[in-house]
Amino acid sequence: EAGVTQSPTHLIKTRGQQATLRCSPISGHTSVYWYQQALGLGLQFLLWYDEGEERNRGNFPPRFSGRQFPNYSSELNVNALELEDSALYLCASSLLSRDNYGYTFGSGTRLTVV
Amino acid sequence: DAKTTQPTSMDCAEGRAANLPCNHSTISGNEYVYWYRQIHSQGPQYIIHGLKNNETNEMASLIITEDRKSSTLILPHATLRDTAVYYCIVRPTGTASKLTFGTGTRLQVTL
Numbered sequence: 001e002a003g004v005t006q007s008p009t010h011l012i013k014t015r016g017q018q019a020t021l022r023c024s025p026i027s028g029h030t031s032v033y034w035y036q037q038a039l040g041l042g043l044q045f046l047l048w049y050d051e052g053e054e055r056n057r058g059n060f061p062p063r064f065s066g067r068q069f070p071n072y073s074s075e076l077n078v079n080a081l082e083l084e085d086s087a088l089y090l091c092a093s094s095l096l097s098r099d100n101y102g103y104t105f106g107s108g109t110r111l112t113v114v
Numbered sequence: 115d116a117k118t119t120q121p122t123s124m125d126c127a128e129g130r131a132a133n134l135p136c137n138h139s140t141i142s143g144n145e146y147v148y149w150y151r152q153i154h155s156q157g158p159q160y161i162i163h164g165l166k167n168n169e170t171n172e173m174a175s176l177i178i179t180e181d182r183k184s185s186t187l188i189l190p191h192a193t194l195r196d197t198a199v200y201y202c203i204v205r206p207t208g209t210a211s212k213l214t215f216g217t218g219t220r221l222q223v224t225l
Binding site: 058092105 | 155215218
């Protein structure tokens with residue numbers, strides 16, 4: 001069974017540009033979660049999508065947005081990139097009805113803003 | 115969600131048991147204890163979770179005190195590949211909600 005896949009693995013953008021990060025959940029998982037991990041820091045919750053709807057949002061500005069598609073894959077968009085947006089962005093998926101079994105994380109997209 | 119307190123770092127000799135403590139004194143009756151670990155720059159990996167009974171799987175054992183205010187993750191025979199940051203998280207059951215990661219314990223396994 002394929003795990004959670006994220007693309008691209010690495011992304012370099014210039015300040016002010018937009019970045020789009022993609023996540024494919026495990027087959028059958030309906031929930032997708034996005035986290036940001038800046039270098040040397042902990043994981044900060046960004047967004048949670050389930051069944052195509054945004055269920056919860058972390059303390060991030062509106063230029064961080066996303067969506068979930070009918071096949072449950074998800075995109076994270078970051079507009080007007082700032083240098084401090086440089087981080088590892090992690091996606092996780094779970095099956096809502098079995099959410100007590102926790103998440104499965106992907107390997108992340110490392111975004112570098114120059 | 116209840117807060118957790120973990121030591122910042124721990125060392126363990128390879129082949130010995132690694133015992134990682136976690137304090138969650140404000141845990142509610144409907145909150146699970148989860149453990150994840152993150153090996154350098156990779157996505158966190160689920161290890162184990164429990165509500166009030168001790169749990170064991172192929173990776174580790176989870177010991178939860180009777181009052182549920184603390185728990186210990188046990189890696190029975192630590193190897194160098196177990197070097198990672200270990201996160202203890204509490205989260206309500208029955209409702210899907212985000213996992214809130216703290217700063218975790220950095221476990222260094224040495225020869």
